[in-house]
């Protein structure tokens with residue numbers, strides 16, 4: 001593999017976390033393959049973003065054009081085809097975001113490249129690329145290899161590739177003219193529809209206290225909010241809590257809720273259904289309290305307390321208060 005490309009993703013003029021995670025994965029692949037690493041930035045007023053990227057990657061290819069103000073999947077798709085076609089062997093890395101999902105399969109077909117989506121781990125073994133991804137709604141992990149392919153498109157699961165800024169790359173910025181005719185595009189951006197904003201943003205919280213059906217039918221939520229406050233965290237929940245209208249939807253963790261990337265995740269009365277666990281990214285310190293010792297959540301928990309949460313929570317809060325002085 002000669003070239004590793006990373007697509008820089010941005011929203012409202014700022015690079016998204018997925019970009020840095022793809023760069024982390026790209027650095028590793030470039031080192032393992034002895035390949036060149038290039039970040040492709042398609043943006044309007046790209047300068048400030050390009051400056052951030054060039055401190056982290058050896059080469060940044062920039063196409064600065066109004067058509068790239070938003071992540072227009074058609075414009076990006078057509079441009080990446082032009083960039084990658086002449087490029088010999090390559091791996092293209094992109095975040096597994098909604099915008100990328102929109103064009104990654106079509107792009108791989110147009111390039112006659114292999115595609116693996118939502119990868120959570122990559123390795124190079126005996127000179128071959130292996131990608132790990134989950135199948136059947138997170139029930140099994142699979143390791144994918146790429147038969148006879150020196151052109152590979154990968155999308156990466158958010159929270160799976162930790163990025164450490166070095167700020168020392170001193171790379172080069174290569175400005176390229178727009179390679180497509182914006183007037184020919186059939187897709188256009190209309191507007192951002194913001195998700196319902198709540199009083200908390202669980203997606204960026206470092207500490208989460210999450211409650212599930214085990215809290216019972218008529219719970220006193222103040223008890224759990226108080227524990228979250230004591231821990232310096234926020235209150236989240238599993239889907240039944242939202243279904244029962246105990247908390248608004250923006251508190252729900254999971255595949256049909258919000259993806260979270262906390263450092264500490266305390267699960268109270270949550271069984272550990274894959275739809276719930278699928279929303280917990282990275283490897284947080286996961287502490288589970290459940291009265292059923294066979295609850296699936298104990299298979300993934302860092303620490304487990306088998307017991308009634310009504311007894312455990314007050315003890316836990318008192319202990320944390322004591323430790324905090």
Ligand SMILES: Cc1cc2nc3c(=O)[nH]c(=O)nc-3n(C[C@H](O)[C@H](O)[C@H](O)COP(=O)(O)OP(=O)(O)OC[C@H]3O[C@@H](n4cnc5c(N)ncnc54)[C@H](O)[C@@H]3O)c2cc1C
Nearest residue numbers: 212213214238239254255256257269270271276290291309
């Ligand atoms: C398409 C689809 C999408 C979904 N998306 C999501 C999603 O985004 N997020 C999500 O969370 N779910 C989602 N679900 C639902 C998911 O399948 C589970 O039903 C749900 O996660 C279960 O929530 P729970 O763990 O709170 O409840 P349960 O599975 O009912 O578990 C309750 C747990 O509490 C324990 N318990 C009971 N009493 C106590 C007590 N006093 N003390 C301690 N422990 C106690 C029990 O032992 C049990 O393990 C989705 C389902 C579908 C079909």
